[in-house]
Amino acid sequence: MRNPRSGHRALLKYAVIYVAAAAVMFISLFPFLWMISTSFKPTSETFTRIPRLIPKNPTLDNYRMVLGETMIPKYFLNSLYVAILTTALSIIVASLGAYGFSRFRFPGRSPALIMILGVQMFPSQVIIIPLFIVMKNLALLNTHKSLLVSYTTFTLPLTVWMLKGFFDEIPRELEEAALIDGCSKLGAFTKIVLPLSLQGIVASAIFAFIGAWNEFMFAMTFINLEELKTMPVGLTSFFGRFTVEWNPLMAASVLFTIPSLVFFALVQRNLARGLVAGAVKG
Amino acid sequence: MQKQVDRLHKNAGRAWTRPASRSLLREIKKNGIAYLFILPAMVGIFAVILVPLVQAIVISFKRYYILDILREDPPFVGLANYAAILSDPQFWYSLKITIWFTFACVALTMLFGLLIAILLDQDFPGNNIVAVSVLVPWVIPRVASSILWKWIYDDQFGILNYILSKIGLKSFASFPWLARAGSAFWAVIIVVVWQSVPFVAVSLLAGLKTIPNEVYEAAEIDGAGFWQKTTLISIPMLRNLITILIVMSTIWDFKVFDQMFVMTEGGPAGSTMVLGIYTWMMAFGRLQMGLASALAMIMFVLVMIVTAIYLKLLMREETL
Amino acid sequence: MTAKSKFSRLSVVLGVVLLIMTMTVGIASGATTLEVWMMETGNPDGAKAFFNAVNTEFEAAHPGVKVNLSWIPWLGAQQKFLTSITGGIAPDVAELGTTWTPDYAYMGALEDVTERINALGYASEFVPALVESATLDGKLYGLPWYAGNRCMIYRKDWLEEEGIKEFPKTWNEFIEVTKKLTKDLDGDGKPDRFGFSVNGGSQHEFMPLIWMNGVEIAIQTDKGWKSNVDSPEAIEAIRLFADLYLKHKVSPEGSVTWSVLNSRKAFTTETLGIVIDLPLLVDRFQNDNPNLKGKIGVAPIPAVKQTASFTGGSNVVMFSQSKKKDLAWDYMRLLLEPKHQLAWADLVKFFPARTSILKDPSIANDPVLSVYADNLKYGRTYPAIHQWGQVENTKILITAMQEILLEKKTVEQSMTDLAKAMNLLFGYQE
Missing domain, CATH: 1.20.5 (Single alpha-helices involved in coiled-coils or other helix-helix interfaces)
Structure with missing residues (x-):
């Protein structure tokens, strides 16, 4: 009542x-x-004094121009390629690393972990010249691999810590049982631990993807070739030398946003818990 | 997280004391599989972050003027770069506004993040739609959203001035947001907060979901209102999470670059020249990589100090 | 399962991961390639077509050579050049903005081309401002390619409405015209149409007033270069310009941070009557807003004591790291052929570096281009010293103007501080 x-x-x-x-x-x-x-x-x-949210005469001209008369489609595909590969690679590397840190106690573990956490505090604009030289020595300049390697590495601090939090929560008994059943360590990892930490993997995937999709400074420095450029660099070239073109600029921005929107939409369900399940209990 | 770190220290201590009785080789062999697991991550971090980082530290002790380096090896100058930075009034100005900027961004992000998390934690029809909408600013790439906001702030045709003058604030008709020192500073803060809130809100929401309903119900029986429930239950129970989020936001906002670069480039009249931009200007404007590296090292140390203070505070409160 | 097989299976997985991470060296192709970097233009398709033609011609004349052309966006270009030079992978040939040439020349990154230029036979023809920009210590480090100067582009119809038949010739008359053009059309008590924009975000409009008032921006002394922006004449010149905003209020409030990008937009949208800009904008304005057809005039910048205009443009340079210098020179020379000079000038609406080509009817008979071409002789460029790049990159000129416009400092104070900041970069000590 x-x-x-x-x-x-x-x-x-x-x-x-x-x-x-x-x-x-x-x-x-x-x-x-x-x-x-x-x-x-x-x-x-x-450019009118009385703006409207719904266009009176909607037009596809801006998209037609962006898609037909510029390199934006190419930049877009390049970004997609780099971001997807970065995501895949960083999930593999980070989950292996996180598992190593979560399940083994070995000399150097603690310094390594603290170092991983520490590197993300460093302002990245200053290591760009030394990093450029490293890339040059590895003959990686003007390749997407230069971006792949650096993006993957720069997402590691966060993804390793995040996944480690997840792995820590999975009872060791489950793997020990599997090991007794004749599973290898790697087998226990792929068959038991990974499926149980799906949410953490999803959250790490978001970080890796968004990080790679967003990145501007490395892409600007490592890639000269027009056909290899990624979206953030391509978009800034739209700022142009001659005038501000808000309409095509916004059309290109919409296109730029769509993949991360789709990605978020796909993983949205797992997102909330995945992000912090490790950290909350920390 | 502090507990984890403590545990780490203990474990590391244990691990390091053992090899004294055994041979190091045996230790490595025994742990071989562990090293293999972490190898790819460590190789990447070593080659892409640590090697350049060490080079940057070395550069910070050299007179490294880019236009001179083809002619001579940059000479070591000891602490001269650091001395020059610390006696540079622009550095102190940039430091001051960077601290204000960071403080304002973190405070506003945490405040709105918490409010939105509490809102989303309520049970009401349409909750899902709001939860998804909140993510949108996070989804838009930083470069794109900076350009978008620049358009929104446009003095002549921007939608913001139109809305403001429509709701009666006539003085905002053609107000130049990015052309006035004070408003440019706040304009960028708004964009950064707008983009950072979703992450914080979603994280805090996940935290709130872990607090059992019974706790709130018990408090309600005791007559606690919304304010008491938030300040006496939610915030204390999420203290660890909140601390981590504050530390992370502080680090991110202290290094702010992209949004500032696209929207103001440090202007007008240098009023938004935060340390991130100043460092970049020093490196690629004045071409003084030595000074720029020294600046970056100072930024690095400042971030470390802030982080250490937060962790210390957290630890003390826990032991009390 | 033995420990060894576990170990090896893990190794295989890790090996694959490492392989992906470190797969590196692409195999270089056998053909000789000439690396060429060009700056992006406002007409990318036209520029591509132009260079396709040039490259085809070049490759036909040099069998076995392939030209590899990259387009460099202006934003971040400085960083890109510097990192490439220090990384030892500079291109063979590149287009360099005039104000950057002294930087890289001082650096030792550019090849001295004095002798090669003198052997061309038409070295005396070059636009003086370009030669000045490519010269360091009496040696030429770049081949002048094209020049772009600035004139006033204005709304003829608006001037006629006010009964003004001819564009003003002096700065004082100019002020009066801008006042007449500034109007409150919708009656809300605030002007919504402006005579002029002071563009506090770009220096090429206000710095020339110092030249126009009869003095130099920096002067060479026996102790090195010294800023002259704190001289009474320079202060007076800057005050004349700033007063358009502060006193006469003929410039939009937001123009404190506007650059030419904004004033162009305002001109296109018919909220601005006069801009100082490059010749190619006349066509662009009419294309972007057909309503402007036939309503645009061009005129020299009104004189204070004399007229002057910042003349920029580009040089083509050869990097000293290049191992194909003769090939590189052949390529540079090809760009200076009259037919390519004219085609490129037509495309980007700049002027050929060779003044003899200015007499071509396509320029001399063009109502817009002829005004600009006539004024090339008043063209000036910033001091050709390696520190000038830093003056521009650190935006101290813009900052000084913005401080005046925001009334944070008086003109005297701001110019005195600017002179100090410039002298610091020049390494000048009293």
């Missing part, structure tokens, strides 16, 4: 929740919608 007072309070609570939810949604979504809206507008509707 409810008394009327608590009914009022529930109503008030819902009112507060929905007002807050509306504000949060507006601030989160509106800029993105504005980007989409601008990308479908002709110039005449963009």
Whole structure:
């Protein structure tokens, strides 16, 4: 049985929740919608004193221009290629590493772990010249491998720590049982541990993908060849020497956003728990 | 996390004391499989981060003017670069605004992150839609969102000024957000916070979900309202998570570069010249890699100190 | 299962991972390639077509040689050149902006081409500002390629509405015109159409006023280069410019951080009456907004004591690291052939570095280009010293102007501070 007072309070609570939810949604979504809206507008509707969210005469010209008259499609595919490979590679390397740190006690373990955590604090703009020389000595300049290697490495600090948190939570007894059944260490790892840490792997995958998809400075420094450039560098060349072209710029930005949007949509379910399951209990 | 680190120290201590009685070779052989597991990660970190890092440290002790290096090997100058940086008024100005910037970004990110997490933790129809919408700013690539906001802030045709003047704030018609010292600073903060909140909110939400409902119900019986429940239950129970998020956000925001670079390039009149931009200017504007490396080392040390302070605070409160 | 087989299976997996991580060296092809870097242009398709033709011609004349052309975006170009030079992988030939040439020449990265240029037979024809920019200590480190100067581009129809028949010739008349063009059209008490934009974010508009007031930006003394921006004439010149914003209020509020990118947009959208810009913009404005057809005029920049305009452009350079210097020179020389000079000038709407080609009817009879070409003789360039790159990169010129426009400092204070900052970079001590 409810008394009327608590009914009022529930109503008030819902009112507060929905007002807050509306504000949060507006601030989160509106800029993105504005980007989409601008990308479908002709110039005449963009530089006007009375802007509209829904274009009066929507046009695909901006997309046609971006897709047909620029290198953006090529940059886009390059970014996709680098980001997917980075994600795959960093999941493999990080899960192996995290498993090593989680299950074994060996000399040098603690310094190695602290070092991994420490390297992500360093401002990356300063190691760029030395790193450039390293890449040159490995003959990796002007290859996507230079990006693959550096992106994978720069995601490791976070992914190793995150996955280690997950692996730590999986009872060792499960693997020991498997080992007794004649499974190898690697087998125990791939058959028992990995499937149980799927959420952590998903979260690490997001970080690796977003990191690689976003990265600007290394891509700008290591890649000269037009046909190898990635999206963030390509997009800045749109800033142009001659004038600001907001409409095609927004169209290219929308295209740039789609893959990470799709990626998030696919893994969204696992995201929330995956991100912090390790850290919360830490 | 501190517990983990402590455990690490203990384990490491144990592991290191043992080889005294056995041979090191045997130790390595015994742990061979462990080393193999971590090998790829360590090789990558060594080649891509540590080697260049050591080179950068060496460079910070040299007079490394890029236009001179083809002619002569950069000479060692001891601590001269560090002395020059510490006596440079621009450094102190940049340090000051970087600290303010970081403080404002972290505080606002944590505040809004927590509020949104609490909102999403409530049970209400449509919760899912809000939860997904919140992620959108995180999804947009940094370069793209900086360009997008630059367009939103446009003084003549930007949507922000239009909305503000529509709701009665006439003085914001054609307000040049990125052309005034104070507003440019806050304009970038808004963009950084906008992009950082989703991660914090989602992380905190995951944390909130681990607090059993019974705890809140018990508090409600005792007459606790929303404010008491948040400050007396949610925040204390999530203290570890909050600390980690603060440390991570501090590190990220202290190094801010992309958004500042695309939106203001340190301007107007140098008013948003944070350390990240100043370091870049020193390296690729003044071409003084020695000074730039010294600046980066100072930034590095500052970040380490902040991190250490946070961890120390956390540890003390736990032992009390 | 034995420990050994576990071990080896793991090794195989790790081996594959390491292989992916370190797969490195691509096999170099047998043909000789000439690495060429060109700066991106506003007309990428046209530029590509032009270079396809040039490269085909070059490859036909040099069997077995392949030209490998890369387009370098202006943003981040400096970093790209520097890292490549220090990394020892500079290209053979590159286009360099005029203000960068002294940097790399000082660095020793560029080949001295004085003798090769003198042997060309047309060395005396080059646009003076370009030669100045490519010269360090009396030696030439770049082959002048094309020049771009700035004039005033204005709305003829708006001037006519105000009864002004001819574009002003002096700065004081110019101020009056900008005041007349600035209008509050929608009656909200704030102007929404402006006469001019001070573009606090780019220096090529305000720095020339120092030349126009009869003094130099920096002067050579026996103790090295010394900034002259704190001289009374320079301060007066900068004040004249800043007053357009501060006193006469003919420039939009946001123009403190505007660059030419913004003033071009404002001109296109018909909210700005006059801009100082390059010749190619006249066509672009009319293309982007057909309503502007026939309404645009061009004129020399009104004089303070005299007129002057920043003349930039590009040199083609050869890097000293190149192992194919003769090939590189052949390529550079090819770009200077009259037909390629004219085709490129037409494409990017700049001017050929060879003044004899300026007499070509395609330039001399063009109502827009002829005005610009006539004014090339008033073209000036910044001091050709290696520290100038740093002056631009560190944005101290822009910062000084923005401090004035934001009224953080007086003109005197700001210019005195700027002179100090410049002298610090020049290594000049009193």
